[in-house]
Amino acid sequence: MLKKDRYREFVAYFSSHNPDAQTELNYSNPYELLVAVILSAQCTDKRINQVTPKLFERFPDANTLSFASPQEVFTYIKSVSYPNNKAKHLVGMAKMLIESFGGVIPSDVKELQKLPGVGRKTANVIASVIYDAPAMAVDTHVFRVANRIGLTSNATTPLAVEKQLVKFLPKDTLAIAHHWLILHGRYICLARKPKCELCPITYMCKYYERQFLSNKVSLNVIKESNG
Structure with missing residues (x-):
């Protein structure tokens, strides 16, 4: 399957079967999403959703968070990964948001x-989800699934994956394609043991073709040679 055909099949399948894909992080406004995405680095969305209700109750906006101490923020997020650093980042983010951006989350990446606390991945998430910008955030799921399916080739860094996806995906699908790839990686195309037997898109997947179809051909050759 040619790359352009693979992209066409990818968009066609998920547009039909998951047209409303979205983040699994719970939030009610841009500020809450920004905090949640910062916290979600190297941590599960499930864990973040357990932590943020009380955090948002105590710090409902950037202004209140900007007056907090990292030590206090830590008490609310101590169960997430790297809580000390993230507590410092959250307070620093809130202060800069108030002082440099008038409390308005910028749309520019x-x-x-x-x-x-905001790297390229987080910036792309905010730009695409909040401002519907044609940005592609690449986390471990997106990186893995894009390479496995064959949407990307020889892409060894998140930036390389991002550039290829942005180049070949229709511009109006970039924001939702990010969620398609994440959800597929989270529930089907697992890192250690992908659930290929349950996967609905094996017909377009280079990984499946290499791992299973090639083995099947080899077995048939052995059977034929043995009579």
């Missing part, structure tokens, strides 16, 4: 990355 480069501006977003000026905020403490």
